[in-house]
Amino acid sequence: xxxxxxxxxxxxxxxxxxxxxxxxxxxxxxxxxxxxxxxxxxxxxxxxxxxxxxxxxxxxxxxxxxxxxxxxxxxxxxxxxxxxxxxxxxxxxxxxxxxxxxxxxxxxxxxxxxxxxxxxxxxxxxxxxxxxxxxxxxxxxxxxxxxxxxxxxxxxxxxxxxxxxxxxxxxxxxxxxxxxxxxxxxxxxxxxxxxxxxxxxxxxxxxxxxxxxxxxxxxxxxxxxxxxxxxxxxxxxxxxxxxxxxxxxxxxxxxxxxxxxxxxxxxxxxxxxxxxxxxxxxxxxxxxxxxxxxxxxxxxxxxxxxxxxxxxxxxxxxxxxxxxxxxxxxx
Numbered sequence: 001x002x003x004x005x006x007x008x009x010x011x012x013x014x015x016x017x018x019x020x021x022x023x024x025x026x027x028x029x030x031x032x033x034x035x036x037x038x039x040x041x042x043x044x045x046x047x048x049x050x051x052x053x054x055x056x057x058x059x060x061x062x063x064x065x066x067x068x069x070x071x072x073x074x075x076x077x078x079x080x081x082x083x084x085x086x087x088x089x090x091x092x093x094x095x096x097x098x099x100x101x102x103x104x105x106x107x108x109x110x111x112x113x114x115x116x117x118x119x120x121x122x123x124x125x126x127x128x129x130x131x132x133x134x135x136x137x138x139x140x141x142x143x144x145x146x147x148x149x150x151x152x153x154x155x156x157x158x159x160x161x162x163x164x165x166x167x168x169x170x171x172x173x174x175x176x177x178x179x180x181x182x183x184x185x186x187x188x189x190x191x192x193x194x195x196x197x198x199x200x201x202x203x204x205x206x207x208x209x210x211x212x213x214x215x216x217x218x219x220x221x222x223x224x225x226x227x228x229x230x231x232x233x234x235x236x237x238x239x240x241x242x243x244x245x246x247x248x249x250x251x252x253x254x255x256x257x258x259x260x261x262x263x264x265x266x267x268x269x270x271x272x273x274x275x276x277x278x279x280x281x282x283x284x285x286x287x288x289x290x291x292x293x294x295x296x297x298x299x300x301x302x303x304x305x306x307x308x309x310x311x312x313x314x315x316x317x318x319x320x321x322x323x324x325x326x327x328x329x330x331x
Contacts, residue, residue, distance in 0.1 A: 002045075002049055002082075002083035002084070004052055004053060004087060005053040008052060008053050008054065008055050009055050010055075011054065011055060011307075011310075011311075012025050012026065012027075012054065012055025012056065012057075012307075012310065013025070013026040013310045014026070014055075015217075015290075015291045015292060016217075016291070017163075017189045017190045017216075017217030017219075017291045018189055018190065018211070018214075018215040018216040018217040018291070019216075020163070020187065020189035020190075020215075020217070022092070022132075022163060022189055024057075024092060024190075024217070024219065024291050024292040025055055025056050025057055025058055025292060026285055026292055026293070026309075026310045027056060027281070027292065027293055027295055027306060027307050027309065027310060028056060028058035028059070028060055028219065028292045028293070028294050028295070029047070029048070029051045029056050029058065029059050029060065029294075029295065029296075029297070029303070030060045030221060030295060031059060031060065031061045031065055031072045031076060031296075032060075032062070032065050032072075032221070032296055033296045033298070034047070034296060034297065034298050035061075035065065035071070035072040035075050035076060036065065036066040036067045036068065036071040036072055036075070037066065037067060037068060037071045037075075038067060039075075041075065043299065044075055044076075044079060045079055045083065046299075046300045047297050047299070047300050047303060048076075048079050048083070048084070049083070049300070050300035050303050050304060051297075052084070052087070052090075052091075054303075054304065054307055055307075056303075056307070057090055057092055058091075058092040058093075058094070058292065059076065059092070059093050059094070060094045060095075060192075060219075060294055061073050061076060061093070061094065061095045061096070061122075061126075062095055062096035062097070062099070062135075062137060063095060063096065063097050063099075063101050063118050063121065063122050064099050064100070064101050069101055070101075070121070070125055073095065073122055073125035073126050074125045074126075077126035077127045077128070080093075080126060080127060080128070081127055091132075092132040092133065093126070093128065093131050093132050093133075094131060094132060094133035094165070095119070095122045095126075095131050095133075095134060095135070096134070096135035096136070096137040096167055096192075097114065097115050097118035097119060097122070097134075097135075097137055098110060098135075098136050098137025098138040098140070098167065099137055099138065101114075101118060109138075109140040109142070109143060110136055110138075110139070110143045110147070110148040110151075111140075111143050111147065111148075111151075112147050112148070112150065112151040112154075115136065115148065115151040115152070116151055116154065116155060119131070119134055119155055119160055119161070120160075123160065129159075129160075130159055130160050130161060130162065131160070131161050131162075132161070132162050132163060133161065133162070133163045133164065133165050133189075133190065134152070134155055134160070134161035134163075134164055134165070135164070135165040135166060135167045136148055136152065136164075136165075136166055136167065137167045137168070138167060138168045139168065139169055139170075139173055145176060145177055145180065146180055148177075149177055149180040149181050149184070149186070150180075150184070152164045152181065152186060152188075153181065153184040153186045156186050156187065162187070163187045163188070163189045163190070164181070164186055164187065164188050164189075165188065165189065165190040165191060165192055165219075166188070166190075166191050166192070167191070167192040167193065168192070168193060168194070169191065169193075169207065170205035170206060170207055171202075171205055171206025171207045171208075171209065171210035171211075172206060172210075174191060174207060174210060174211070174214075174216070175210050175214065178214055178216065188216065189216060189217055190216060190217040190218070190219055190291060191207060191211050191216055191217065191218050191219070192218075192219050192220075192221055192294070193218060193219075193220065193221070194220070194221055194222045195208075195218070195220040195221075195222075195223065195284065195290075196220065196222055196223050196224065196225045196229060196280060196284070197225070197229060197265065197280050197283060197323065197327045198225050198228070198229070198258055198261070198327055199222065199225065200327075200328065202218070208289060211289060212289040217289075217292075218289055218290050218291055219290075219291050219292045219293070219294055220284050220290060220292075220293045220294060221294045223280065223281055223284055223293040223294065223295065224277055224280055224281070224295070225258065225280075228258045228259070228262055229262060229265070229276055229277060229280040230275070230276055230277040230280075231266070231275060231276055231277070233259055233262070234259070234262060234266060234276075261326050261327060262276065264326045265279070265280070265323065265326055265327070268319060268322060268323060268326075272312075272313065272319070274308075274309075274312065275305060275308075277305065277309070278305070278306070278308050278309045278312065279309075279312070280309075281293050281295070281306060281309035281312075282309045282310075282312030282315075283315065283323065285309060285310065285312070286312075286314070286315060293309075
């Protein structure tokens with residue numbers, strides 16, 4: 001039977017999510033990959049043990065994480081029941097709904113019916129009475145924003161989620177949603193968006209600045225650009241890499257597009273005494289508007305390496321200018 005280390009809170013940094021009272025670990029564990037039916041259950045256990053033993057209290061899921069869709073929630077629910085039931089009040093568990101989940105017109109996007117039904121299914125898969133954070137996973141161009149936000153309000157009022165978040169919204173749409181939720185006294189505290197050295201979308205679409213102005217947190221997914229901002233691809237594409245074995249989210253062309261810039265960044269990381277991944281995560285966490293970075297892991301050792309980013313030395317102005325020149329010039 002798993003027993004968590006007593007020292008688990010000694011080295012992790014915890015950041016308040018915007019102006020809310022909720023603190024999240026600077027590094028959170030995302031279960032997008034490696035927790036589906038094609039992965040080793042014992043390896044899932046080891047990753048979760050390593051995470052919590054080192055202060056990672058936040059585990060992030062979605063209804064469609066797999067494969068197949070729903071599998072990550074089922075597997076994580078089993079781990080919770082077998083190993084973490086005594087620690088439930090020390091954990092932040094989040095899930096989402098917004099992408100295609102079941103056949104027919106009610107299993108996608110942002111209708112009231114879909115969001116409430118999806119969370120009920122997620123709670124059943126994980127064996128939980130509530131989640132700590134429930135996200136709308138992506139904007140819905142057809143459903144009125146008021147309907148989607150009212151569904152989130154009902155979810156909180158029902159006790160099925162303590163807080164709500166928005167994922168992949170831009171600054172304008174998020175501000176509109178925030179105003180509706182504020183009127184309904186709904187604790188909207190966090191935005192989950194794609195953000196890394198190579199993907200600066202939230203800097204251009206107003207999300208980053210608007211979140212800061214409104215006192216909402218930001219948690220970054222894909223902080224390592226699907227592994228390109230690690231040492232994994234610097235010398236070519238390994239045969240056992242995600243590019244070769246999956247190819248849905250990272251393709252060979254993506255690696256070829258980024259790799260020369262990744263090698264230039266590696267030189268800066270070496271000077272700083274860091275791995276490329278550590279530097280990429282530290283670059284995100286230097287900004288007080290960033291609450292946490294969501295990292296995935298295919299093995300426990302990989303997760304422990306990423307955690308070292310929280311102890312990073314501050315970046316000099318020269319380093320930041322050099323990094324920006326590499327990552328944004330001529331793009």
